[in-house]
Amino acid sequence: MSTPAPRNPFRDSAYVLGRYVRAQLLIAVILMLLYGVGFGIAKVPLWPAIAVLGGLANFIPRIGSLVPLALAAVTIGWVDWNLERFLIAFAAWLVIQVLEGFFITPRLLSKPLGLRPLPVFVALLAGSFLFGPLGLFLAVPILAVAAVFYRYWQNRRNI
Secondary structure (H helix, E strand, O other), rough: OOOOOOOHHHHHHHHHHHHHHHHHHHHHHHHHHHHHHHHOOOOOHHHHHHHHHHHHHHHOOOOOOOHHHHHHHHHHHHHHOOHHHHHHHHHHHHHHHHHHHHHHHHHHHHHOOOOOOHHHHHHHHHHHHHHHHHHHHHHHHHHHHHHHHHHHHHHHHHO
C-alpha cells in the first residue's frame, strides 16, 4: 500500500485565500441585498446607493458596519427628517448586523476555510489588540494559512 504524496502547502494556502476572498465578496453582496431591502422598506432616500456602499464598507474593519447607518441618517435628515423613517432604518440595520455577525459570516467563512469559531474569535481579538485595524483585517487569512501549514506538517510527521 503506497502513501499518498504530500500536498503542497503553498498551493493549498493560495486556494484557502481564494476561498476567503470569494466568501468576503459573497458576504458583501448579501449585505448589499439586505441593506437594499431594509432601507427600501424604510424609504431611505438614495437607498440603492447606500446599499451598495454599505456592502462594500463591510471590508473596513470596525467602522464599516456603521457606514450604511450613518449614510441613511444623513440622507433622511438632508431630504426630510422623519423620526419614524429613521427608526425603521435603524431597526433594519440592527437586524442586518445581527444576521451578519451571528449567521452569515460564520457560515460563509468557517467551513470553507476549515476553521472553528473559537480560534477565529481569538485571532480577531489578538490581531485587533496587537496591530489595530490592519490586524483585524488580516487575522482570519493569516489564521487560515497557518492552519494549512499546521495540517501539512502534521501529515508529514505521520507519514
